[in-house]
Amino acid sequence: MKAAVFHAPGAPLTIENVQISKPGPREVLVRTVAVGVCHSDLHILDGMLPARGPSILGHEAAGIVEAVGADVRTVKPGDHVVTCVSVYCGHCEHCLTGHLSLCVSPETRRSRDEEPRLSIIQKPVAQTANLASFAEQMLVHEHALVAIRKDMPLDRAALLGCAVTTGTGAVFNTAKVRPGETVAVIGCGGIGLAAINGAQLAGASRIIAIDMLDSKLELARQFGATDVINASSAEVAKQVHELTRGGVHHAFECIGLKQTAEQAFGMLRRGGTATVIGVIKPGVKLELHGLDFLDEKRIQGSMMGSNRFPVDLPRLVDFYLAGRLKLDEMIAQRVPLEQINQAFDELRRGELARSVIVFDQ
Template identity: 65%
Template sequence: MKAAVLRAVGLPLQIEDVQIDKPGPREVLIRTVAAGVCGSDLHFLQGDFATPLPTVLGHEAAGVVEAVGCDVRTVKPGDHVITCLSAYCGHCDHCLTGRLNLCVSDETSRDADQPPRLARAGQPMPQYLHLSAFAEQILTHEHAVVAIRKDMPLDRAALIGCAVVTGFGAVTHTARLQPGETVAVIGCGGVGLSAINAALIAGAGRIIAIDTVASKESLARAFGATDFICSAQDNPVKAVRQLTGGGAHHALECIGLAKTAEQAFAMVGRGGTATIVGMIPPGQNLSIPGAALLSEKRLQGSFMGSNRFPVDMPRLVDFYMQGRLKLDELISRRIRLDQVNEAFAEMQTGEIARSVILFD
């Protein structure tokens, strides 16, 4: 199969022929239909986060089940599915207490003495985030996929697998935003726009979008923002505190920088909560004023929107089909696999929401 391979940090991905194994017990073989190009992939490409190389990047995908191994109970051949990098075992403390996204069990990967799921010229190739989705096929554990209704367009369904479930879940599961509360969202990429959309659905009283790119205003307002602050022109902390009369109830940082995480904490008022959704690279530390904790302000992280993806993703699909969840507007460009490096270059301009790779 054709796949986009990362061989060295900072180098363009190469389109290569990669071998994929047959599904073993509890495993699913998927024909990839669409895969979103996510900022998390860029972090690994740039070396902000480490992953064994060479590998096939990509983790935000949707496709059709081609084959299943023995003991698979959740999907069958012909099912349309969305993938999720937060694969879960189902019986650890995190899973049993409903925090599937925090599962770190290695049971969803193959053991070292088993044949690899992916190989190149006979050499094993590490799988990226349980998926390696920039490829014509995906072989993974059944607890990394969920079946969805077949009338859902798969190019839009792919976005639910990361950007949408992350932004939406950060609002509804992690922050637990209540109707009427004010929220500031820093970063209007795929995750930030999904958070804005979620805040609208959850009944936020005021939704303040913040981005360095002024042209993002119209897109942010289309997703539900009531206000927009261009942080390249105005101090976002001062502006939010003025708009809200002392600080927002919630601030969501959807970029992944220490500076903007500190701004998120500073722009919430007494008793407010700053939720850090973006991936802050190792080595970047936050500095917050200790005295601010006396006002019961909270700083918390959110990983993949605190998702319970087998439940959340089908519900988000229904939201889209009902016209409440915006996915069409998230797709800035549909591309071929061999255009993936162009998508990463465009992403770094900050001008686009999401590029989606379509497979034949």
């Protein structure tokens, strides 16, 4: 199959022929239809997050099941599916207590003494995020995907695999925003727009979008923002306090920077919660005012929106098909696999919400 292969940080992805194995007992072979270009992959490309090459990146994908292993019970050939980074085993402590996104069981991967799922000239190729979606096919554990309605367009369904599940899930599952509460969202890329849309679905009374680009702030209004702040102006947290007369109940950081994570905590009202969704560079430490904790302010992380993927994703599909979840507006461009490096260049510039790689069908 054809795939975009990562070899080393700073080097462009190369389009190569990769051998793919047959499904094991609990594995599923999927023909990739669409895959989103996500910041998590960019962090690996630029060396911010560690990864070994050769490997195949990509994790925000949708496709059609081609074959299944003998013990697979959740999907069948012909099913339309969406993948998820937080593949789960189903029986560890995290899974049994409803925290599927925290599962780290190694049994969802092939062991080192087994034939690798992917290889180039008989040398193993790693699956980043246990998925490897920048390829014409994916071979994954059955708990790395979920079947969806066939009337759902797959290029839009792909976004549910990461950006939308992460953004809406942080609102619904991690922070548990309640009707009438106030929300601020820092960063209006794919995840930030999804968080804004999620806050609207949750019934937030006021949703403040914060970004450096006016074009993204205008897009944020389409997703449900009631107010916007251009972050190039000074004292963003102070502006939030003035708008809300005391700060917001919830602030969501969707970029992954020290400054914006600290700003999220600084714009809270008494008893408020800051949820950091963005990936902060390893080793970076946050500085927070200790007295704020006496006001019962909290700061927390969110892993893939604390999702229960088999439950959450079909509901998001229903929201989209009912016209309540915005996905069409999030896709800025659709490009073939051969233009993947240009898509990452666009992502570095930060001007587009989401690019989607589409495969010939």
